[in-house]
Amino acid sequence: MADAQRLFVKVTRESLPQVRDKYPFLYLERGRLEIDDSSIKWIDGSNNVVPLPVATLNALLLGPGTTITHDAVRTAAAANCAVCWVGEDSLLFYAAGFLPTADTRNLKKQIELSANPKKAIEVARRMFARRFPDADLKDKTLQEMMGMEGNRVRILYQAKAEQYQVGWKGRSFTPGKFQTSNLTNQILTSTNAALYGILCSGVHSMGYSPHIGFIHSGSPLPFVYDLADLYKADLCIDLAFHLTRELAGRYDKHKVAAAFRQRVIELDLLAKLGEDIATMLGGAHARRPRQ
The missing domain is CATH 3.100.10.20 (CRISPR-associated endonuclease Cas1, N-terminal domain)
Incomplete structure (x- = not known):
């Protein structure tokens, strides 16, 4: 290739x-x-x-x-x-690496929202509302919404497996043992990791912290993981099942990378990221990443 x-x-x-x-x-x-x-x-x-x-x-x-x-x-x-x-x-x-920024307005806003339980759950609800546009989330707790998300993802995995006629026994990944996973899980792992890197650079460039999340916690990059869930369905999950059929059982990093790159470009991910963060945090606080 x-x-x-x-x-x-x-x-x-x-x-x-x-x-x-x-x-x-x-x-x-x-x-x-x-x-x-x-x-x-x-x-x-x-x-x-x-x-x-x-x-x-x-x-x-x-x-x-x-x-x-x-x-x-x-x-x-x-x-x-x-x-x-x-x-x-x-x-x-x-x-x-952390980037010096002209001011700390975005970081200050992120910290203020995260430190206020009422405002933090509002941000989380806006993130979940992107995936559940028809659901009433007003009185849902974070745990209840996370449960809804878990079910949504499991259903999505199964639907994509049926759509592309791919066998699926569930998401699995053992750190350091990439080759032991099946093909679909290998593609999911590699594209997820690439997505995290891209989002982390975008978050840094806008003056936010990847360490201050609203849904995820106790992990290295909770805000990055929060944001990644907004894009994984098309950028990673659908792509993984689509490529599983195309690759016929053998992982090809070049083909995976080419297909992932194309989807990132079509989505115009970093431009969309700035707009989405502003929406999720409840105002026009984000500075658009350099294009």
């Missing part, structure tokens, strides 16, 4: 994303990032040098075998370009 068909393309002068392409993240592996005349350059394993326009990128996703200098991190931060550390082809999302 040609590199151009990957979600995270090999970096060449020809493949660098342009602003008009609405491609706000770049995946790098097996090379190093350095500074050259106050701009970041990428040096791959063959010593090819490619300047990176970080001012036009929302995030750099750094995969295995990647090193980055202190000056390169500083320059990326100054350009409001997030730096995330991920597994190969973003199969695992490890960490993200």
Whole structure:
């Protein structure tokens, strides 16, 4: 499969994303990032040098075998370009650097809402209302809504299995044992991880914290997981069952990445993310991520 068909393309002068392409993240592996005349350059394993326009990128996703200098991190931060550390082809999302922001209005609003039990449950209800538009959630507790969501997802899994005529015995994933899962679960795991990385970079760039959630808690990135549930049905779940038939039993990371990339672009995910966060938090507080 040609590199151009990957979600995270090999970096060449020809493949660098342009602003008009609405491609706000770049995946790098097996090379190093350095500074050259106050701009970041990428040096791959063959010593090819490619300047990176970080001012036009929302995030750099750094995969295995990647090193980055202190000056390169500083320059990326100054350009409001997030730096995330991920597994190969973003199969695992490890960490993200914090970005300095012009002000803390968005973070302050997020904290105020989360610290007020009444306002926090209102935010959670707005998130669940996106998935249950016809349900009366006014008097529902968080636990009751989470139970509704669990049932919805189980029903969705089964409906997609029947739609695409794929065998399904339930969601399963053992950390560190990706290959032991069946094909559908492998696709779900990899696309979920890629989604978390993209959303985390967007949340950071708008000055919010991924650690302050309204539904999830006790996990590393609760706000990211809250938001991911708004998009998983189309970006991850439907795609996983669709590709299971197409791949005929064998996981192909290039085809999975290409299909996921296409759906992310069609959804215009980061533009939608800014609007959705503002809606979920009850006002126009979000600053749109750089496109």
